[in-house]
Amino acid sequence: MRANGIGYSTPPARLDPAALRADFPILVREINGHPLAYLDNAASAQKPRCVIEALTRFYSHGYSSIHRGVHTLSEEATAAYESARDAVTAFINAPDRRGVIFTRNATEALNLVAAAWGRANVGPGDRILVTEMEHHSNLLPWRRLAQEVGAELDYIPITDDGRLDLDGLVRRLTGPVKLVALTHVSNVLGVVNPIPEIAALVRERAAAARIVVDGAQSVPHLPVDVQALDCDFLAFSGHKMCGPTGIGVLYGLPELLKEAPPFLVGGGMIGRVERAEATWADLPARFEAGTPAIAEAVGLGAAIAYLGEIGMAAIWAHEQELVAYALEQLRGLPGVRVIGPTEPRDRAGVVAFTVAAIHPHDLAFILDQEGIAIRAGFHCAQPLHEGLGLGPTARASFYLYNTLTEVDRLVAGIERAQALFG
Ligand code: PLP
Secondary structure, eight states: OOOOOOOOOSSSOOOOOHHHTTOOOOGGGGETEEEEEEEEETTOOOOOHHHHHHHHHHHIIIIOOSSOOSSHHHHHHHHHHHHHHHHHHHHHTTTTGGGEESSSHHHHHHHHHIIIIIIIHHHTEEEEEEEEOOOGGGGGHHHHHHHHHHHEEEEBBOOTSBBBOOOHHHOOOSSSSSEEEEEEEEETTBBBOHHHHHHHHHHHHHHHHHEEEEEETTTTTHHHHHHHHTOOOOESSSSSGGGTTTTTEEEEHHHHTTTTOSSSOOTEEEEOOOOOOOEOOOTTTTOOOOSSSHHHHHHHHHHHHHHHOOOOHHHHHHHHHHHHHHHHHHSSTTTTEOHHHHHHHHTSEEEEEETOOOOOOHHHHHHHTTTTTTTOOOOOOOOHHHTTOOOOOOEEOOTTTHHHHHHHHHHHHHHHHHHTTT
């Protein structure tokens, strides 16, 4: 096992992106007369046919409200929804399926922890640590919590080469630290944070602190085992891992979730309701108020089956090959500055960069004219950009269906943009 928690006993089988592309109907599209090169996977991933068909099949043959119905369809739909929970449980090696809560997305999952567990357990004078590289979704819930309860929010710095500064972490593990919230993979720097090592430092120096991991950019791309990571909570989104929009996951240790008051109240999450009082259902229903995203959960289950069949280790190895190649090619371009560690090792398939004298929005527009989809802006990480003294950046991000040829097209597109801008 390497420090970042990615370990394989046997080397992964190589995947064949050209063959996998046939599974994704959208990838045959042409954009502005060119084959689509979809390099915006960190924002959201495309969907394989099996996920699209699972949704269609469920809506055509298996759809119903769940849990409270006694009719056949309701029982079948309940079984499908709960088997998606089992699929998630196995996918992240969660020790207990009751700790797997379906949410709308990673953002809602993180807000759930802050609003439910956080308000009940973090008080005046307590310390909350986040990192300087967080996505707004793993920053604003904690900042609001700190403001609401009178806690102190402190930032773990990053090193000059774009890694988490572990000495900086150790220096901040003093006083009443109640929570350390950090991303597994940065959606800008691409760096994979060594969560097991970080968790060991936190457990040793701030035993009362709980560890919240934002897995939005890791769970879709590399083998994630919550027990190996040793985190207390993990949040991620279905839409970034070939699943539908509208479904995300919060994994939490059941003993922590059980002691937290509900996040949302209403139907589906109660034990008994009287005019003046109510009791709450057991986990996981306690945190799934209202009619959940039933079909979307089934679609997520199909996505997990698809990724599992290919193998997360193979997907990770493929993305490492793409990112190593992209870094090498981009480094060869004058005027291009890659953000984050320059070594491909321990970097995921996210590459943010700037091109001298070309605004990232102009670059994204020019690349789009050639069918290449990248993202431009602050990628919901404005404090990180500000800390690095950067304006908006361009970002290419890869997934299992991307190819080295698409990296070549990206590089050629940047060169053409440079020629255009003189
Ligand atoms: N965290 C990280 C690191 C992300 O990259 C994202 C999305 O880009 C999120 C959280 C939020 O994900 P969602 O918008 O699906 O809630």
